[in-house]
Amino acid sequence: MTRPLDIVVIGLSLSSSWGNGHATTFRALLRGVDAAGHKVTFLERDMPWYASRRDLAKPGFCKLFLYGSVDELMSLHGQKLAGADAIVIGSYVPDGVEVIDAVADLAPKRLCFYDIDTPVTLSKLRRGDEEYLARRQVPCFDVYFSFSGGKILDRLRDEFGARRACPLYCAVDLERYRNTGAKRTWDLGYLGTYSPDRQPTLERLLLEPARQLPEMRFVVAGPSYPADTAWPENVERIEHLSPSEHADFYSRQRFTLNVTRADMIAAGWSPSVRLFEAAACRTPLISDWWEGIGHFFPPGEAAIIAHSSVDVVRALTGVSERRRRAIAGTAYDRVASAHSAEARARSFIETIESVAPKTDLAPRHCERRLPA
Structure with a gap:
């Protein structure tokens, strides 16, 4: 590192993890960036939904400022944005x-996009839905950091004109996610906000096994589940868990379940942060299948892949304690070596530093012609 970078991130939320995975992802990454000696400022829109549910109002690893509108963002922080070594705007x-558009007009030295929802974003753009990103803006970024890897990076370049598309998977803070030694409470658990496209899989891979195994205990943690959801009697419900409670939650499970959103399955190479968190706590994974999962957690070695309730029941009743521990240990080793916050931060910083900073004051007009 030649000198510390001054990085400004404009993201959905850092202060509240309620109902979104962005906060957890940003927290792990930015802790790693701070530990590497760089300076980070996070700018977050002050939204009512998060205002009443903040669980990190004063992060110790970066400066956090709230703003009320785009005009306020630019009037209060325009000078800081213009002078930053890099600006990263999130999905x-x-x-x-x-x-x-407003940030691009400042002619920033480096302008990046961090898409924590890449498959969803591209599906929206193909439909003409430009809720938080316009198709014409994709080529404006020096780097398009993508939560998803694999073939989706080629589509970003070839179909949408991204100058440089790089994977930036989520990561886990190994200091905060570790086995707590808590007494085991549940045989299988799941942590995730309600999503209509995930619910059938949750039904198949957790609720149905719970009905078949009434002597075992299950848990589902996360907000927004419909009031009329039919929960079996042996499934405990937790409305919300703050990140500070995640490690204990995973440590109390014999296995943990990962359920992937449909857009992420279709794209492949989109690991959820929950996979890394559970593995860091040495809780073995049961997951649905998606292309690329073997790169992160080889099936049978670091995770159990479940296609049906039969697979889950077989795992809960037939996997020995010795094999369970071996699967958990392999998953932990893979996460610790390649998916820690420090490892991800190094990749993030190295990519930013590889981009020559813009030196002229001409604004970045995000209207380049896309490839034919």
């Missing part, structure tokens, strides 16, 4: 298209 930022 699902409110009024994101307007934010990107």
Whole structure:
């Protein structure tokens, strides 16, 4: 590192993890960036939904500022943005298209996009839905960091004109996610906000096994589940868990379940942060299948792949304690070596530093012609 970078991130949320995976992802990454000696400022739109549910109002690893509108963002922080070594704008930022245009007009030294929802974003753009990113803006970024890897990076370049598309998977803070030694409470658990496209899989891979195994205990944690959801009697419900409670939650499970959104399955190479968190706590994974999962967690060695309730029941009743521990240990080793916050931060910083900073004051007009 030649000198510390001054990085500004404009993201959906850092202060509240309620109902979104962005906060957890940003927290792990930015802790790693801070530990490497760089300076980070996070700018977050002050939204009512998060205002009443903040669980990290004063992060110790970066400066956090809230703003009320795009005009306020630019009036209060325009000078800081213009002088930053790099600006990173995240997906699902409110009024994101307007934010990107306003920031681009400042002629920033380096302008990046961090898409924590890449498959969803591209599906929206193909439909003409430009909720937080316009198709014309994709080529404006020096780097398009993508939550998803694999073939989706080729589509970003070839179909949408991204200058440089790089994977930036989520990561886990190994200091905060570790086995707590808590007494085991559940045989199988799941952590995730309700999503209509995930619910059939949750039904198949957790609720149905719970009905078949009434002597075992299950748990589902996360908000927004419909009031009329038919929960079996042996499934405990937890409305919300703050990140500070995640490690204990995983440590109390014999196995943990991962359920992937349909867009992420279709794209492949989109590991959920929950996979890394559970593995860091040495809780063995049962997951649905998606292309690329073997790169992160080889089936049978670091995770159990389940296609049906039969697979889950077989795992809960037939996997020995010795094999369970071996699967958990292999998953932990893979996460610790390649998917820690420090490892991800190094990749993030190295990519930013590889981009020559813009030195002229001409604004970045995000209207380049896309490839034919």
